[in-house]
Amino acid sequence: MALSTAQRVADTLRDRIEGGGLPPGTQLSEEALGRELGVSRNTLREAFRLLVHESLVVHRLNRGVFVRVLEPADVTDIYRVRAALETAGVRAADGAGPAARAAVTEAVTRAERAAADGDWQEVGSADLRFHRALAGLGGSARIDSAMDRLLAELRLAFHTMPSPRRFHEPFLTRNRALATLLENGEYGRAEAELTTYLDDARQLILDTMREAAS
Amino acid sequence: MALSTAQRVADTLRDRIEGGGLPPGTQLSEEALGRELGVSRNTLREAFRLLVHESLVVHRLNRGVFVRVLEPADVTDIYRVRAALETAGVRAADGAGPAARAAVTEAVTRAERAAADGDWQEVGSADLRFHRALAGLGGSARIDSAMDRLLAELRLAFHTMPSPRRFHEPFLTRNRALATLLENGEYGRAEAELTTYLDDARQLILDTMREAAS
DNA sequence: GCTAAGATATTGTTCAACAATCCTCAAGAG
């Protein structure tokens, strides 16, 4: 047993949440889930803690745990952190290792290839990898894991998005432009472009959320 | 009962760790601690998970939890994140609210007053508040809590520092200089100064750690 | 001195029970 039971349960729940089987706002009942997954309440609670740590669920005392509902304010907040971490990566790009730099270009290429195949799900994944690679230029394990958590959180908002294509297509060329700026060492321009890029993406998500809410 | 039992247990353990009662590397035995604090093993394990989340302890499968031992690599990593979050705050200072800006100056003043009183413990606390206020200029709740966790982690390293005065005194005037730059709207210079400031502080900690290890 | 098998201690997980808290909903006062 390489992984603890609690971790396996957390993996299962994470898949269901990200797959849409457990929509935001759903309460995760200890008794029902424990019976279904064949684990005790204590172990299930241990799994809940892991998901709380990833911000995929929230825990309200004496109320239980619920699948996280992302408010517009959360999206704004997340993009503030992303701007801090990703621009820090761009500023550190000069001193980053070749592997970290290659990961940026690699992600852009894969996104373009997926777009050509019409696989917009994969475009979305590649886009996330691209931004994780940007933050990864910072060369910090803590930044990497923080970025992973942020993007997992953001995925909760993507579930309410109607068309992945509408959201990801406009950013394909901007991703490539950013990667090129980095390859050419134009870090100042890259940082400026990244800042407006993130502002635009945030605004697009917020508009879509408001639209879906009405 | 406003807080759960697990949270109260986590609070007392956190106090002991930060107070030095539980030095880094100490194993937290479930049976011994549970008996001493009068809580069941299950509740204690729940408290452990909270502390793991704060990175104050590490959990090794089938081995138990241990008070975190900060390696030099951790210090380097932490300062990379601090640089990202604090410089992001400085860059956002122009649009920050008056309360957030006042918190920066306030922390500097309190540090100076404590130094005049010779209370170097309090100088250290005020210094942490100063840097938390810098990151707070970013206006993001997630950045604020991330910063809190980072500083709590760093405090583990401070325990091995022999003299708080030796570490904090040289930064008093630099803190004031930074605050003045921010008040005058010289954000570019403030960011540059902050970057070298953090590099110097990191180097000082690393040197002290290496010295203590030999 | 080294390796391997067994003994011991600790953690991982389950279970059942009870306490504490929150939510629902109906009854009553204004």
Add this chain to the structure above:
DNA sequence: CTCTTGAGGATTGTTGAACAATATCTTAGC
């Protein structure tokens, strides 16, 4: 009719004991 109040039911919070799984320590054998 609205608002408060309280009882009831459902869910979570916590406990203690038991057993399983794993790591560490001890010891026997070479």
